[in-house]
Structures are given as structure tokens and as C-alpha cells.
Amino acid sequence: MRNAEFNREVVLRSAMTAFMDKGYAKTSMQDLSRATGLHPGSIYCAFDNKRGLLLAALEQYNQDRNAEFQGFFDGSQPVLGALRNYLDNIVTECLSCEAAKACLLTKALSEIAGQDDEIRNIISSSLADWQNALAALFEQAKVCGELKTDRDSAHLARYFVMGIYGLRTFAYTHPQPEVLQQLAEQLYQDICA
Incomplete structure (x- = not known):
């Protein structure tokens, strides 16, 4: 063949x-x-x-x-500025006509990961890598003096990831731009506090 x-x-x-x-x-x-x-x-x-x-x-x-993420955090601007741009991009995704397509990983996780261990492990690994990359960025921001907090970087990353999941889910039923932007701004401020 x-x-x-x-x-x-x-x-x-x-x-x-x-x-x-x-x-x-x-x-x-x-x-x-x-x-x-x-x-x-x-x-x-x-x-x-x-x-x-x-x-x-x-x-x-x-x-x-991963390539998109690396593009935001390529070192051309401070971590917190890149973080704000990254959040703005997520809000834009949520508001686009493609909102239902915002994340294949979370869609597959909710639909079939409970029935397929291999798929669950692949998705879990991908999401853990993303969370670890965020934790490293938060640690970098702390070392550079951008982020003045004694909170654990891994905890900040978990909180940020949870916020993004929530933002994407909330956008399905409340797709108002100003509301999503306010929520993203609150998430950003919570990280920076």
C-alpha cells in the first residue's frame, strides 16, 4: 500500500x-x-x-x-509585562468566534481522559509542563525584583492556571468583553499583589 x-x-x-x-x-x-x-x-x-x-x-x-507561550516570554520584555500580554491574548481567544476551540487539552480532558489512561497522562503531563514553566517565570520575576511576594512560585502558577481555566469556562456563558477583561485584570493583580 x-x-x-x-x-x-x-x-x-x-x-x-x-x-x-x-x-x-x-x-x-x-x-x-x-x-x-x-x-x-x-x-x-x-x-x-x-x-x-x-x-x-x-x-x-x-x-x-508551547511555541506561542515561548513567544510571549522570549525575554524581550519583563515577565510581568509579558504575563499581561499573555492574559490579553487569552481574553481575545475567549471572545473570538473560536471560543469553543480555546483549548483542545481541557476539552479532551473533560470528555475522554477518564476513559483513557494514556490520553489522561498525555494531557496531565502537558498541563504540568505549562504550570512548571509559569512557576519558573514567577521565580524569575521574583529574582529580578519585578514580583515582590513571599508566596511560593509553584502556588502562584497553580493559581494562575486555575484562573485561566475559570476565565475560559466563564466565557462560554458570559462572553462580554469588559467582564472578561476585568476578570483577567483581577487575576493579574492577584498574582502581582
Whole structure:
């Protein structure tokens, strides 16, 4: 059998969108075929099955989000300035027509992680890496004198992550820009206090 030729990143990003639109269970192979432009046989050949495509999409999503995160915290500005810009970006995501697609990890976590240990472990590891990266940034901000607190950096990171989860969830039912911006500002102030 001949291997299908395609741009893997494009296909995986299209699959992400399909999974975020309908969720894993409701996304059919026909939906994935339409989204990716691949025939079902090509999807099976390249990824084994729908679950294999989800695993690959989660990996691509994690790579994309890590690159985006690193872009905000590239050292070109102080940590707290970058943190504010990062929060503004999250608010923008929440307000976009793509709000339902804001986080593939949390969507997959709530839908299927309880039924699939491998997926749960992948998602948990990705979220722990994000939290650890934030803790390192908060520690850096403390060392540089930007952040004047005796609170533990790991605790600040957990609090910040919880705030972002809450902000994204709240945006589903209360998508008013001014409300989301106020909540993001409060989260920022709570970190800086």
C-alpha cells in the first residue's frame, strides 16, 4: 500500500479544529475526512484510527501552544509585562468566534481522559509542563525584583492556571468583553499583589 502524501501539520491542525468543534465522540471519520481533506483510508494508514489521529493532534496542539507561550516570554520584555500580554491574548481567544476551540487539552480532558489512561497522562503531563514553566517565570520575576511576594512560585502558577481555566469556562456563558477583561485584570493583580 502506498503512503499518503500530505502536510502533517496542516492535517493535524484541521483535525484539532474538528475535535474542538464537536468533541471526540461526536466527530466522525467523515467529519475528519472533510476537515483534513484526506480520505478515511489515508487517515487510517497514517494514524491507525480516530484515536491515533487525536493523539497526534494533541501532540501538535501542545507544540503549537508551547511555541506561542515561548513567544510571549522570549525575554524581550519583563515577565510581568509579558504575563499581561499573555492574559490579553487569552481574553481575545475567549471572545473570538473560536471560543469553543480555546483549548483542545481541557476539552479532551473533560470528555475522554477518564476513559483513557494514556490520553489522561498525555494531557496531565502537558498541563504540568505549562504550570512548571509559569512557576519558573514567577521565580524569575521574583529574582529580578519585578514580583515582590513571599508566596511560593509553584502556588502562584497553580493559581494562575486555575484562573485561566475559570476565565475560559466563564466565557462560554458570559462572553462580554469588559467582564472578561476585568476578570483577567483581577487575576493579574492577584498574582502581582
